[in-house]
Amino acid sequence: MSSRRFGSQSLVRLLGHWQQPSSRTPLWRQLADALRLLILDGRLALDTRLPGERELAAALTVSRTTVSSALAHLRDAGYLESRHGSGSRIILPDSHAVPTRAAASVALDLSTAALSAGPEIHQAYTHALTAMTQHLSQTGYDQLGLPELRETIAARYCSRGLPTRADEIMVVNGAVSGLALVLRMLTGPGDRVVVDHPTYPLAIAAIQGASCRPVGVALPESGWDTDGFAATLAQTAPRLAYLMPDFHNPTGRCMDVATRQTIADIAAQTRTTLVVDETMVDLWFDAPPPPPLAAFNPQANIITLGSAGKSFWGGLRLGWIRASSRTIATLAQTRDTLDLGSPMLEQLATLWLIEHSDAFLPARRQMLSERRDRCGALMREHFPEWRFHEPQGGLSYWVELPGRVATQFGARAETLGIHLGTGTRFGLSGAFDRYLRMPFSMDSAELENALLRIKPLWTTLNKSDSFLKRGVI
Known part of the structure; x- marks a missing residue:
């Protein structure tokens, strides 16, 4: 498989303001450190081929020696592989510990926003192991998910003001997995997907991984720019829009009732599918959020993503999709090309956690x-x-x-x-x-x-x- 080539101007934009003219650190080392940060962040994907030294030096307005020294340092550290005439390709150091943010042996990680497991996680798995016995006589394959869990998730939506049936729920392996499945069903290469700007990094990665083009709608000082959202839909004709109205990641803001109504109405009028990520919905401090965005206009095509990761524990790796029964049936067919369902033990544990969450x-x-x-x-x-x-x-x-x-x-x-x-x-x-x-x-x-x-x-x-x-x- 050939490497994807990263354009010089795209790389310049990703590097941002990497230069520190007053620093005693040599310029080539500053460039190497900035490139290494992009690799560790995942914004420079494995097997990506960088521009040539001469082209990159011109784009960055630095000497070719600076670029050459930076790339040589990254090669020595195991982050690049270079071949004469083929440029430099992103790799990872050949070591037992893959140097990602999660796995690197560091003293401090201020990049991850997640909680460790509480005692309830052990209780949930203990219960799940016992409850597992009655399921062992079955195959364990179920693309839609455990019926009892789907019923419980549906009841949860009902209690929040969104009438939902079990056949409108699909259990998946996390919210990002759900987004990837929706993208696989609804989009093709080159399609546009509207997102809040800023937005969740793994959502950007999923959209780009589906060969789609994310289009940002800037968030104002507070709230959401509904006029900007409507204008962007009209100008770009996207296949869908991805929003996080409940304690938005990274800003932490919560969309109010009036804005939810406006966004849902715009989606219905323009026939734009909304994918609403409710990953943070349980993590409110002063007051719970308004009803789900899908409750505000029944004519809007709104697909809602939920997750056990932030509410309970990231290690569960379980989420769900709430959509019309017809959409769920289509997603089940699309899922055939990805996996055969979610793990039974995690589903049983999540069922216990939802039932005892209060x-x-x-x-x-x-x-x-x-x-x-x-x-x-x-x-x-x-x-x-x-x-x-x-x-x-x-x-x-x-x-x-x-x-x-x-x-x-x-x-x-x-x-x-x-x-x-x-x-x-x-x-x-x-x-x-x-x-x-x-x-x-x-x-x-x-x-x-x-x-x-x-x-x-x-x-x-x-x-x-x-x-x-x-x-x-």
């Missing part, structure tokens, strides 16, 4: 609320230049920096084994280089230690004479 979710929300408040206080104390709004739910802050230095900050932290969620991961073509996503999901003491560790890096970067001149818009 016993532990309130305490989980309270813990997250306290961690959010503590994280905000720590950032105001140690990073007074950072601007952020208090999220209404979810797992993280969306932090605005005083300049477009997220890439520089992230690359500098990466060399010390500290992973940051740079804003560019959540945007298209290198956007949001002046933002960080800061999770508050870890224990408050660990979080304080993490923030104190990165404080000297920020202080050094912030003292740069040229940083504000180059960064502030």
Whole structure:
């Protein structure tokens, strides 16, 4: 299989503001660190072929020696493979531990917004192992999912104001898997998919992995730009739109009733399919979110994604799709080309967790609320230049920096084994280089230690004479 070639201008946009002229770090090393960050983030995919040295040097307006030295460093570290006349191809170091953000042996990971398992997870699996006995006489294959689980998920939607039957539910292997399945059913290469901008990085990856083109609608200072959304649909005629109205990742905002009605009406009028990701719906602090977006206009074609990952535990790897029974039947046929269903044990565990969620979710929300408040206080104390709004739910802050230095900050932290969620991961073509996503999901003491560790890096970067001149818009 031939490598995909990455265009020089696309790479320049992804790199963002990687140069630190006042830094003592050589320019070639700054470039190497920025490229390595893109590889670890997954924004430069494996087997991607980079532009030639001369072309890249011209695009970056640096010397060819700088580019050559940076690529040589990455080759020596095991991130590139080069052949004469064929350019350089992205690989990973040949080691026992794959150097991704999740697997790298680092002291600090401030890029992941997720909770560890609570005691209820052990209880759920213990119950599931017992309940598994009655299913062992069957094949275990079911593309739609365990009937009891589908009934329970449907009842959950009903209680939230969206009448739902079990035949309108399909159990899948996580919300991203559900999105990939919907994309496989509805889209083809080159189709446009409208997204909030910023949005969830794995949604961007799924859309691009389906050979579709994500089209961003910028989020305003607060809420959603419904006029911009309508205009983008009219101008681009997308196959579908992907939205996250419930404690949006990464901003943490929640779509109000009026906006949900407007968005649903626009979708119905334009006959645009909406894929609504409710991954964060259970993680509210002060008040639960409004009813699901699909409840606001029955004429709109709205497919809703749910997940056990954030509500309960990421290790469950289980989610679901809520759509019309006809759409679910079509998805089942499409799924034939991907897998034969979801694991029985995880379905039984999730069933138990949903049925008992009222016993532990309130305490989980309270813990997250306290961690959010503590994280905000720590950032105001140690990073007074950072601007952020208090999220209404979810797992993280969306932090605005005083300049477009997220890439520089992230690359500098990466060399010390500290992973940051740079804003560019959540945007298209290198956007949001002046933002960080800061999770508050870890224990408050660990979080304080993490923030104190990165404080000297920020202080050094912030003292740069040229940083504000180059960064502030």
